[in-house]
Amino acid sequence: MSDPQQILSSNEIRSIRAPIETARTFPRRAFTSQDFFDVELSEVFCKNWAGLCVAGQVSTPGDVLPLDAFGLPLLVAHGYDGLLRVFHNVCPYDGHPIALKPMRGVDQLRVPYHGWCYDLKGELVDAPFWGGHPNSTIDAVPAEHRRLIEINSGIFIGILFVNVSGKAGTLMNHVTPLIELLSEYDVTCLDEDEDESGVVQSFTDEVQTNWKTFVENDCLNILHEGHTHALYRASPEVPRVDKDGHPLFEVVQTGNVLGFGYLEKDVLKTYPKLDLPHIGRTSRPEHGYFLQLYPNVSMAVMPTVMAPSFTLPVAPDRTLVSGLTLLSPHAIGQKSAETMDVLAAAFAGAAAEDGGVIEAVQHGRSSIAYEQNFYSPFWDQPHYNFTNRVLRDLVSD
DSSP, rough: OGGGGGGOOHHHHHHHHHHHTTTTOOGGGGTTTTHHHHHHIIEEEEEEEOOEEEEEGGOSTTTTEEETTEEEEEEEOOOOTTTTTEEEESSSOOOOOOOOSSSSSSSEEEETEEEEEEEEEEESOOTTTTTTTTTOOGSSOOGSSBBEEEEEEEEEEEEEEETTSSSSSOOOHHHHHHHHHHHOOOGGGGEEBTTSSBBBEEEEESSSSHHHHHHHHHSSOOOOOHHHHHHHHOOTSSSSSSSSSSSSSEEEETEEEEEEEGGGGTTTTTSOOOSSOOBBSSSSSEEEEEETTTTTTTEEEEETEEEEEEEEEEEEEEEEEEOEEEETTTTTTTTHHHHHHHHHHHHHHHHHHHHHHHHHHHTTOSSSSSSSOOTTTOOOEEEEEEEHHHOOOOHHO
């Protein structure tokens, strides 16, 4: 693995940390290099709380989901005690994954290679013939090898988060700045949108771009709205400035939360009207937001809906994006198919438009014309803040 201290030159670090008026972005190899990517997996994703999967994918006791994330084989298990646990998906004896495919309704996991068997709490329950006798028990296995290695995990806004290093504090500490920012919203009491059979509605797409490029565009880039999206191009309220050139947005940077907010009254002619109950604590929120919960969870927050998504980096130029829709509990059973179709079409259309742009940007990284890009001080403060937050994880002072 590359040394985090060696992936950027001292001149590049100074240029990134410079005031936004003269600052530069990460060099293009930060978006194309395998060495740079590997350091990000260990220093950014494994050391912070990061979104791993939609919790509804393992909604029932007995559900098991193996997946690769952050360069590691991981295993999510929904125990019969009602708890979701995340383990390193590898047997301590033979190095074989515990599970190779998603399963439902199981109470034990038997490793295909040598038959070791674990319950959904990660405890070894069988090691056949380990001592050479048909009646061998797990007592013959050293105690330190009888349990899978569990990873710190927790659920928030319908997403299962993990902290692989175990050194990032509590998940509640990580999300508290977001909850405080969204004080108008009843963030902890939202329900996942489900189909008629009760299955959580979620999506997963792959985009051919670096994870940072996705994040920079998704909830941090304000100026692109009227150029990339038909919805915004048709709006007289975009770009987000008044007639005198004053911003109609407010930059957000609090804890690990980055992005921008706006007043709903300033976008009444922009977003489709949704016949859904509001998700405010006591009354309809006046503010909306586009936010990044660092490092990999993005969200659109509007008075009637929250749409969180998260990125799983696959390669320097490949990123998986998954997400779901959160509504007021009062909306469940009352939402109309027409309303949800309008909402789904708006999100899908924006995702397709953004996907085309960010994949093109990834292609542009191959150009040798410019090694680093720069910022608009008026529009790009969220992007600048994000770049420097990543830098903080990669390079110590």
